[in-house]
Amino acid sequence: MAYTLLAIGPENAAADRAWLKNPKIGRVMRQPSSAVAGKRFGSRVFGIGIDSLLLALRTLRPGIKGPYLANNPWIGAALRVTGRKNFVVTGIYAEPTSRSWRVLRRLLGDALVIALSESEVGPWNAAGGRANAVLYGNTFSYPAKCASQMFHVFVGGSSDRSPEAIRALEEEVLTSNSPVRLTLATGELASEKVSGENVVSRPGPLNQRDFGALMSTASIVFLPLLDGTRAAGHMVLVGAAESGIPVAVTPSRGMAEYVVDPAVSLCDADGPLLPQLQAISLSRMEQAASIRRLWNDTFSLDAYVARVCSLLRS
CATH class of the missing domain: 3.40.50.2000 (Glycogen Phosphorylase B;)
Structure with a gap:
């Protein structure tokens, strides 16, 4: 079964093509955001939190079916709040001692989390979660090195x-x-x-x-x-x-x-x-x-x- 990839940020045709080349990804949905570093008014709740909720609500429209691959854990949390359970999350982005980690752990439940470091997996699984780790990768199209003389x-x-x-x-x-x-x-x-x-x-x-x-x-x-x-x-x-x-x-x-x-x-x-x-x-x-x-x-x-x-x- 193919997944719908859910992401926050501007349209990125090259990245969408990279995901859609794989038969496990059937669709990409992106939520535009004006939040700076995931925050609005100095708060992540008003930043990435609201953006994630808006994206999750869009998936309730007819014809947009799961399962979903959320490229941020807060999108997964918003999916859970809006009644979905058929999703996988990439990334945790929080320390086990933080309030954010505890909130995510509670909301994501038994959803598979694809973490970006083995050190993230241990605490998550020890707390009853289900996580595996892969190395992160991306293509930013940055220019080749052209070091200055100094x-x-x-x-x-x-x-x-x-x-x-x-x-x-x-x-x-x-x-x-x-x-x-x-x-x-x-x-x-x-x-x-x-x-x-x-x-x-x-x-x-x-x-x-x-x-x-x-x-x-x-x-x-x-x-x-x-x-x-x-x-x-x-x-x-x-x-x-x-x-x-x-x-x-x-x-x-x-x-x-x-x-x-x-x-x-x-x-x-x-x-x-x-x-x-x-x-x-x-x-x-x-x-x-x-x-x-x-x-x-x-x-x-x-x-x-x-x-x-x-x-x-x-």
Whole structure:
């Protein structure tokens, strides 16, 4: 039986084609959203919560049949609230100690959850849920790596990022004896600090296209993660791999299986960060093509769709 894929966000014909190529997906429905980072008025309830409910209500129209594949757990929660049980969810996006996780666990019930990290599976199943994990993948159509002459570190995203690690790296960059540019695309207001030839830039909020274009100029992408069980940073990591840019991450249980050579390397969060990033970048300087091949085989949308649909078949 073919599933109806439910997603929140703008129309994406290329992504729809990737899903519809698989016989397990028969239809795609997308709910447009004006929420920023899933929030309206500073609340996820008014953001992704309302968008999920609107999408779930649309599936009540005649001719839109399940089963459903919800690409966000809150869509699954909305399906349950509106009386549906024939759905599968991808992602959890919450820590077991959080209120969001407890709400999702209660509403999703025995629905299959396709998590994005093995560390998410254990707590969910221990609490009576039913989850399996696959590696996330996507195709953002980001440009190929075109690194600037100055050594350039790019930090992107905001979920589960370590403020302490970011502050430490910022200080190292501003006191560096060799020119370094640090871009902090973490959603903060635009600003710039300059010390000699060293620059710390905050470009402010970026749309997906501008985010990818700016990231493609980096020598290395850095994910300073807090340790936790949920996958965080996976979208930035996949986008960097698509561009052929090496990624460095600090240890996090939720991202352990994403540390795959040559694309992704571990950093010691307790040591000086800048020398580690420079060493990793230097060792991967000629491996952009290898990183892109790994993305194509492992982290592309086609590879992700194949993994998800394999679980649906089983």
